[in-house]
Amino acid sequence: MLHYVMRRLGGAIPTLLIIIAGAFFMMRLAPGGPFARERRVPPEVEANLLKAYHLDEPLWQQFLRYLNGLLHGDFGPSFKYKDFSVADLIFGGFPVSLQLGGMAILLALVIGISLGIWAALRQNTWVDYASMSVSMVGIAVPNFVVAPILTLVIGLQLQLLPVGGWGQPGHYVLPVIALCLPQIAAIARLTRASMIEVLSSNYVRTARAKGLPARLTISRHAIRAAILPVVSYLGPAIANIITGSVVVEQIFSIPGIGRYFVQGSLNRDYTLVMGVTVFYGALVILCNLIADLLYGVLDPKVRYD
Amino acid sequence: MSLIKRNVLLSALTAATLIAASTVAQAEMVLHRGNGAEPETMDPQKSTGVIEANIQYEIFEGLTTYSPDGQVVPGMAESWDVSDDGKTYTFHLRDAKWSNGDPVTAADFAYSFQRLVDPAIAADYAAIADPILNAEQIRKGEEKDLSKLGVKAVDDKTFQVTLAKPAPYFLGLIRHNTFLPVHKATVEKFGQDWTKPGNIIGNGAFTMQEWTPQASMTLVKNPNYYDAANVKLEKIVYYPTEDISEEFKRYRAGELHITYEVPSDQIGFIEANLKDEYEAKPYLGTYYYVVNTTREAGAKKELREALALAIDREIIADKVTQGSFLPAYSWVPPGTPDYNTQYVSFKDMPKEARLAKAKELMTAAGYGPDNPLNIEILYNTSENHKKIAIAVQSMWKAIGVNATLNNQEWQVYLDTRDNKQFDVARAAWIGDYADPVTFLDLFLSDAGVRNDAGYNNAEFDKLVKESFNVADPKERMAMLEKSEQIFLADLPIIPILHYKTKHMVSPQVQGWAYNNLDFHLGRYMSVQ
Numbered sequence: 001m002l003h004y005v006m007r008r009l010g011g012a013i014p015t016l017l018i019i020i021a022g023a024f025f026m027m028r029l030a031p032g033g034p035f036a037r038e039r040r041v042p043p044e045v046e047a048n049l050l051k052a053y054h055l056d057e058p059l060w061q062q063f064l065r066y067l068n069g070l071l072h073g074d075f076g077p078s079f080k081y082k083d084f085s086v087a088d089l090i091f092g093g094f095p096v097s098l099q100l101g102g103m104a105i106l107l108a109l110v111i112g113i114s115l116g117i118w119a120a121l122r123q124n125t126w127v128d129y130a131s132m133s134v135s136m137v138g139i140a141v142p143n144f145v146v147a148p149i150l151t152l153v154i155g156l157q158l159q160l161l162p163v164g165g166w167g168q169p170g171h172y173v174l175p176v177i178a179l180c181l182p183q184i185a186a187i188a189r190l191t192r193a194s195m196i197e198v199l200s201s202n203y204v205r206t207a208r209a210k211g212l213p214a215r216l217t218i219s220r221h222a223i224r225a226a227i228l229p230v231v232s233y234l235g236p237a238i239a240n241i242i243t244g245s246v247v248v249e250q251i252f253s254i255p256g257i258g259r260y261f262v263q264g265s266l267n268r269d270y271t272l273v274m275g276v277t278v279f280y281g282a283l284v285i286l287c288n289l290i291a292d293l294l295y296g297v298l299d300p301k302v303r304y305d
Numbered sequence: 306m307s308l309i310k311r312n313v314l315l316s317a318l319t320a321a322t323l324i325a326a327s328t329v330a331q332a333e334m335v336l337h338r339g340n341g342a343e344p345e346t347m348d349p350q351k352s353t354g355v356i357e358a359n360i361q362y363e364i365f366e367g368l369t370t371y372s373p374d375g376q377v378v379p380g381m382a383e384s385w386d387v388s389d390d391g392k393t394y395t396f397h398l399r400d401a402k403w404s405n406g407d408p409v410t411a412a413d414f415a416y417s418f419q420r421l422v423d424p425a426i427a428a429d430y431a432a433i434a435d436p437i438l439n440a441e442q443i444r445k446g447e448e449k450d451l452s453k454l455g456v457k458a459v460d461d462k463t464f465q466v467t468l469a470k471p472a473p474y475f476l477g478l479i480r481h482n483t484f485l486p487v488h489k490a491t492v493e494k495f496g497q498d499w500t501k502p503g504n505i506i507g508n509g510a511f512t513m514q515e516w517t518p519q520a521s522m523t524l525v526k527n528p529n530y531y532d533a534a535n536v537k538l539e540k541i542v543y544y545p546t547e548d549i550s551e552e553f554k555r556y557r558a559g560e561l562h563i564t565y566e567v568p569s570d571q572i573g574f575i576e577a578n579l580k581d582e583y584e585a586k587p588y589l590g591t592y593y594y595v596v597n598t599t600r601e602a603g604a605k606k607e608l609r610e611a612l613a614l615a616i617d618r619e620i621i622a623d624k625v626t627q628g629s630f631l632p633a634y635s636w637v638p639p640g641t642p643d644y645n646t647q648y649v650s651f652k653d654m655p656k657e658a659r660l661a662k663a664k665e666l667m668t669a670a671g672y673g674p675d676n677p678l679n680i681e682i683l684y685n686t687s688e689n690h691k692k693i694a695i696a697v698q699s700m701w702k703a704i705g706v707n708a709t710l711n712n713q714e715w716q717v718y719l720d721t722r723d724n725k726q727f728d729v730a731r732a733a734w735i736g737d738y739a740d741p742v743t744f745l746d747l748f749l750s751d752a753g754v755r756n757d758a759g760y761n762n763a764e765f766d767k768l769v770k771e772s773f774n775v776a777d778p779k780e781r782m783a784m785l786e787k788s789e790q791i792f793l794a795d796l797p798i799i800p801i802l803h804y805k806t807k808h809m810v811s812p813q814v815q816g817w818a819y820n821n822l823d824f825h826l827g828r829y830m831s832v833q
Contacts, residue, residue: 030716030717031717031720031721032715032716032717032719032720033716035429036716036719036723037353037719038732038733038734039353040753040754040755041429041430041432042431042432042753043753043754044424044444044445044446045428045429045431045432045444048424048425048427048431048444048446049429051427052425052427080345081343081345081346081518082345082346082348082351083346083347083497083498083500084518085497089518092517092518093518093519151554152554155554155558156557156558159558162555162558162560163551163554163555163560164551164555164560165520165521165544165555165560166520167520250547250548251551252551253519253520253544253545253546253547253548253551253555254519254520255517255518255519255520256519259519259547260519263343263547266714266715266716267716268716
């Protein structure tokens with residue numbers, strides 16, 4: 001197990017390097033720069049700025065400088081938000097993104113799995129049809145459509161909840177809903193499909209034949225097997241939630257790191273975009289690893305040696 | 306009931322009472338203000354934009370400052386004398402304190418002014434100090450000695466500035482936020498981190514209590530401020546409201562008292578339902594199309610005039626932008642103090658005559674319906690810019706101009722403009738201070754990349770540059786007015802609109818007054 005984890009983490013290093021190099025050089029290919037604005041700075045001032053941020057060095061040297069910084073845990077200064085280092089911004093915003101994403105994924109799991117099981121047990125009844133068509137809509141409608149509708153109806157028309165900001169429990173409701181709806185839908189569909197399959201499998205039939213009550217058959221035997229596909233979906237789901245929060249954080253004015261990704265790229269804030277990219281990359285790799293390990297715990301057929 | 310349970314219940318009750326009591330005590334006066342975007346820095350010398358300025362004016366106070374209606378009024382300087390040649394300003398400082406109790410001294414100002422031009426600080430806006438003796442040489446690195454800058458702390462309470470050339474707008478200029486004083490000991494102690502809450506020391510009416518990037522910044526009243534007795538607000542919370550329509554929703558939901566902007570697609574609704582809360586007044590800014598005079602389409606003055614004639618500014622202002630702009634017939638916006646607004650020659654010409662003249666000019670230049678003039682309009686991604694470009698495109702079609710639209714992302718657009726890879730580009734300019742020079746010096750032939758029209762008129766250059774040496778305000782303004790006349794006859798840019806400041810201001814807010822620089826200091830405001 002430990003060996004497997006080490007091997008996976010070792011394999012992540014080249015992946016991360018490719019991500020870093022790709023992001024670094026693509027960012028520099030884009031026209032413009034961190035100090036370009038409509039109110040152009042005089043050339044001498046620009047030279048001072050470039051020098052202050054080492055942007056006057058050859059590109060490969062800047063790349064090495066950046067890698068060296070990363071090795072020492074230094075993400076560099078933000079070009080745009082001059083009072084903060086990139087690490088300040090990322091580690092300041094991440095708890096918020098984590099809180100938002102964590103609540104969304106938990107809610108999605110609880111509701112999605114319950115809905116899926118319920119639909120599977122009532123297969124081909126109105127319950128099944130209704131919940132599956134609703135989740136189809138959930139998958140089809142992106143959260144940048146759901147979010148403004150939620151603010152309009154619940155925030156403005158009904159005035160039930162605040163339309164933006166972060167801190168009080170009331171602030172959590174709308175963004176979490178907007179973020180978890182597509183995931184609820186995906187998880188419900190996955191659970192339903194695998195539950196139906198499991199319910200018709202031999203061991204479940206045997207359990208029933210031996211007279212085990214339906215409630216116990218389902219809770220002891222069926223569910224455990226049925227949620228396996230959901231676990232392997234968790235890795236990509238967390239990645240989805242993180243990227244989805246880029247939009248949701250923008251719409252609800254939430255101080256997470258998702259907004260830095262968008263604003264950093266638009267502002268050509270090189271170090272900020274790099275920092276967020278590296279951070280996201282590492283996070284997605286880590287989430288996939290955890291999902292895989294969890295899979296091993298739940299499924300006796302999978303062993304990591 | 307067991308003892309433990311009763312204790313739990315009791316403490317819960319006490320907690321509830323405490324919470325209730327604190328909510329009563331919390332009925333303090335708080336202003337919630339939308340501020341457009343996350344401020345890039347709270348370090349005055351490193352700042353560039355209005356967003357930073359709005360907050361910095363609360364935390365710091367310069368030698369001179371703004372009255373509610375935008376007049377130059379004494380700030381840290383109680384009074385000042387100007388020498389006869391207009392080159393030496395002596396400021397007499399009042400007894401004021403920093404938020405930690407230290408006295409504000411002339412040395413603080415000398416330090417801050419030197420910091421602005423120091424190449425090591427690499428301030429974006431360093432060039433704004435150019436009127437001060439040796440400022441330009443220092444920021445360019447030609448003069449290494451910072452103490453050669455024309456500023457001097459004569460004694461603790463007397464600060465003297467020597468200018469390279471007379472600049473009658475100097476008292477207004479030094480209100481710019483890059484001239485705000487900083488607390489030397491704090492800057493030196495904390496370095497990069499000096500602007501963080503807990504570290505930052507200011508001399509303004511408020512101090513920073515909390516700063517969560519992308520969420521909000523909370524300012525609290527500074528008890529050490531000299532005029533604290535008249536400051537009514539206990540707190541101001543600034544929000545980075547990047548998304549204008551979300552900001553408007555938050556305003557309607559009662560979460561904001563003042564918005565930074567107003568979405569133009571909502572103006573119809575606002576006029577019908579929230580008219581009393583909508584503040585839209587002239588601002589010192591011009592929205593224009595810059596013509597690349599180094600390219601064929603823009604090289605001929607007659608063609609530029611035809612293009613300018615064909616644009617119906619009233620339709621663009623009233624219909625396309627829903628009245629959120631004013632039609633523009635000048636480069637320096639009306640409302641610039643002591644300056645007689647100059648207009649393009651065709652301002653009072655009826656529309657039909659303008660069109661007829663434009664067609665005539667086109668024909669004379671060899672263009673017409675059979676041989677259309679091809680022009681590309683460059684603009685950056687924005688719904689408003691797009692709508693205006695489409696309107697201009699159709700107006701130009703009427704005089705035989707075949708315009709194509711080229712939409713680019715902001716940074717790409719800036720790059721294209723800097724490299725002069727355009728025929729006509731959308732552009733905008735907001736005055737840094739209330740003086741025509743902040744507009745006119747943009748198009749000096751040696752202004753470099755800022756002069757993206759490639760405009761070069763020796764007579765214009767001469768008038769603007771000579772005005773720099775004239776101490777007499779009247780004579781100076783007359784020269785600048787004349788230079789703008791030349792400029793507007795040449796039309797290297799086509800003025801289209803003048804900006805309006807647009808805010809939603811809640812009826813609960815007292816003390817809000819209009820001024821065309823659009824700075825509204827919290828020290829004058831209160832919330833009912």
